[in-house]
Amino acid sequence: MRNAVITLILITIMVLNALDVVVDIGLGVPFWHIVQESMLVVLSAIGAALLIFHMHKKNKSLKYLALDLADANKQISLLNGKIQEERKRYSLVIKEQFEHWGLTTGEQQVAILLLKGLSFKEISTVRETKEMTVRQQASSIYSKSGLVGRHEFSAWFLEDFLS
Known part of the structure; x- marks a missing residue:
């Protein structure tokens, strides 16, 4: 959530600075000022792109972890079933021994x-x-x-x- 908010802020900064650059070009603002604001647009775009890439990678990783967790839960369920079966069998063995005695x-x-x-x-x-x-x-x-x-x-x- 935090990364998404930061990404939206960077995209907003990028769009507003891009509009400012276009307006400044029309007003004949000095070239160094246009370059400076253009750099802010580029840096904001790079930051937003990196965050989007990071969030995508993180989501993909979380999906794999969720699949691994689901697989682990299935294995635990299977083992619990086997343990229950063995517990029943062992109870029968104990009961047979009691009867033998x-x-x-x-x-x-x-x-x-x-x-x-x-x-x-x-x-x-x-x-x-x-x-x-x-x-x-x-x-x-x-x-x-x-x-x-x-x-x-x-x-x-x-x-x-x-x-």
Whole structure:
């Protein structure tokens, strides 16, 4: 916007000085004065042309950036879709493992919340049960899985991603 305003000002200066040069020639003004005002017309024209060129180049660059951004957004969208698919597949793998261990529905719910990093108190609040019940279910999960504690339980599911 600023460049467009400056360009319009330069074009206005150029036009007004050009008209002044024409009038001065008709009035018989000294030659050095006509040359001086003609130089202002030429310099204003050069300045306006440079600004127009710069604005055109900048707009072209912005169009390319917009295309690149649109392409990046498409790629992100595609990756998000793939991540969602993989998340669903991984959830199924986790559920299959829970079933393999013979976890009850309640234990599976607690196990998922443990994997998400919730504390026993938070799990009891989410499930609307007593904290002691959550602790007992967690002990049962560890026993059925053959794992010792929350950290080993979580690590069992994350281990393959870290290798």
